[in-house]
Amino acid sequence: MLEQLLAGSLEDAQARRELRPTAQVEAEALRRAPALDALAALAPADHMKVIAEVKRASPSRGDLAEIAEPQTLAAQYEAGGASVVSVLTEERKFKGSLADLDAVRKAVSIPVLRKEFIGDEYQVLEARAAGADLVLLIVAALPQDRLAALYTMVRELGMTPLVEAHSADEVTRAVDLGSQLIGVNARDLRTFELDRDLFGRVADQIPAGVVRVAESAVLGVADVQHYREAGADAVLVGEALVTSDPVATLQSYLSV
Numbered sequence: 001m002l003e004q005l006l007a008g009s010l011e012d013a014q015a016r017r018e019l020r021p022t023a024q025v026e027a028e029a030l031r032r033a034p035a036l037d038a039l040a041a042l043a044p045a046d047h048m049k050v051i052a053e054v055k056r057a058s059p060s061r062g063d064l065a066e067i068a069e070p071q072t073l074a075a076q077y078e079a080g081g082a083s084v085v086s087v088l089t090e091e092r093k094f095k096g097s098l099a100d101l102d103a104v105r106k107a108v109s110i111p112v113l114r115k116e117f118i119g120d121e122y123q124v125l126e127a128r129a130a131g132a133d134l135v136l137l138i139v140a141a142l143p144q145d146r147l148a149a150l151y152t153m154v155r156e157l158g159m160t161p162l163v164e165a166h167s168a169d170e171v172t173r174a175v176d177l178g179s180q181l182i183g184v185n186a187r188d189l190r191t192f193e194l195d196r197d198l199f200g201r202v203a204d205q206i207p208a209g210v211v212r213v214a215e216s217a218v219l220g221v222a223d224v225q226h227y228r229e230a231g232a233d234a235v236l237v238g239e240a241l242v243t244s245d246p247v248a249t250l251q252s253y254l255s256v
């Protein structure tokens with residue numbers, strides 16, 4: 001499944017490249033105001049921080065919410081106290097787009113993450129051109145040399161890579177890159193199975209000083225507590241926010 005998602009994302013990027021060549025997107029990326037400091041926004045605090053996701057649908061959960069105006073939802077996330085807004089830009093299964101990212105960027109002043117299956121430099125340029133401050137890199141999707149090349153490029157553009165792992169080995173690979181922001185996804189993107197305890201099993205492998213993000217499977221405040229006890233600095237939440245009153249839900253999570 002992960003391979004299919006990546007292949008789809010790369011195909012869509014290729015189609016966009018035919019309309020907007022690399023040189024043009026690169027020029028746009030370089031004209032942008034500098035990326036916001038995501039590591040500062042996510043720095044460990046005496047409460048859990050939240051990366052709040054704009055998510056319409058997913059292959060494992062189907063349709064979640066219409067979200068006609070992603071900018072309105074993102075503004076609520078900011079007002080509710082989110083540290084970062086994550087925007088799914090994958091079109092085929094998550095029903096997102098780069099236009100969503102662009103709209104969100106214009107509406108908030110906190111850092112914005114491009115959530116996509118990234119495997120090509122062009123996608124990284126697109127992220128910066130649309131105003132992203134962070135880019136997701138999924139360890140399982142790429143061989144280490146490609147991961148390292150993309151990681152370097154994200155940093156050279158002034159953005160922060162969020163490196164996502166789903167096993168002890170993948171955490172090691174994320175640490176080897178020198179990543180300052182590591183996410184542990186409870187959902188296995190190959191099988192879509194959930195493992196809520198994975199974060200707790202691998203958290204100790206993440207060096208002190210690196211920001212630890214627990215991703216997926218937060219459905220209520222008890223799940224936030226569970227991840228906090230296991231050592232998470234931040235949680236990445238989609239479904240629970242897009243299917244509830246986001247401000248009230250965020251506030252309950254921020255009290256953990």
Ligand SMILES: O=P(O)(O)OC[C@@H](O)[C@@H](O)c1c[nH]c2ccccc12
Pocket residue numbers: 053055115116164185215216217218236237238239240
């Ligand atoms: O809706 P949830 O269970 O709160 O999950 C959010 C986020 O962790 C999830 O969307 C996600 C984590 N890593 C990803 C990689 C690709 C697509 C999606 C994701």
